Amino acid sequence: MTSAEEIERRIEQADSAQTVRRADAAKRVSELARQQAAVAQQLNDIETELGEVLADASEVIGVDELARFTDVPAADLARWRDGRKSARTKRKRTARQEAVPSGAAAPGVSAADAPVRVPVAAT
Numbered sequence: 001m002t003s004a005e006e007i008e009r010r011i012e013q014a015d016s017a018q019t020v021r022r023a024d025a026a027k028r029v030s031e032l033a034r035q036q037a038a039v040a041q042q043l044n045d046i047e048t049e050l051g052e053v054l055a056d057a058s059e060v061i062g063v064d065e066l067a068r069f070t071d072v073p074a075a076d077l078a079r080w081r082d083g084r085k086s087a088r089t090k091r092k093r094t095a096r097q098e099a100v101p102s103g104a105a106a107p108g109v110s111a112a113d114a115p116v117r118v119p120v121a122a123t
């Protein structure tokens with residue numbers, strides 16, 4: 001029959017091998033997740049730049065013509081261009097909202113039309 005000490009040693013040895021495999025798996029997942037995040041950021045930067053170039057070039061060349069010259073599908077070109085515009089519009093809208101001081105009337109609303117805050121007396 002095996003002694004208690006030998007059983008404990010065998011269990012520790014088996015656990016040690018599993019711990020090494022688990023640590024290796026966790027390290028690899030972490031490394032791949034970091035790589036994926038870096039590549040995703042790089043792709044986002046490229047798509048943003050593509051959108052800006054397409055928007056800037058729209059005065060001299062259209063999406064359909066660019067698609068013919070570059071063999072890049074017009075739908076992709078339009079998506080990159082339009083994605084840039086919608087992101088820019090959201091930033092402008094956010095900036096405009098932040099520019100209005102608290103309690104001030106929104107742009108285009110006269111002071112007479114703005115809601116009035118009336119303090120309520122404590123009872």
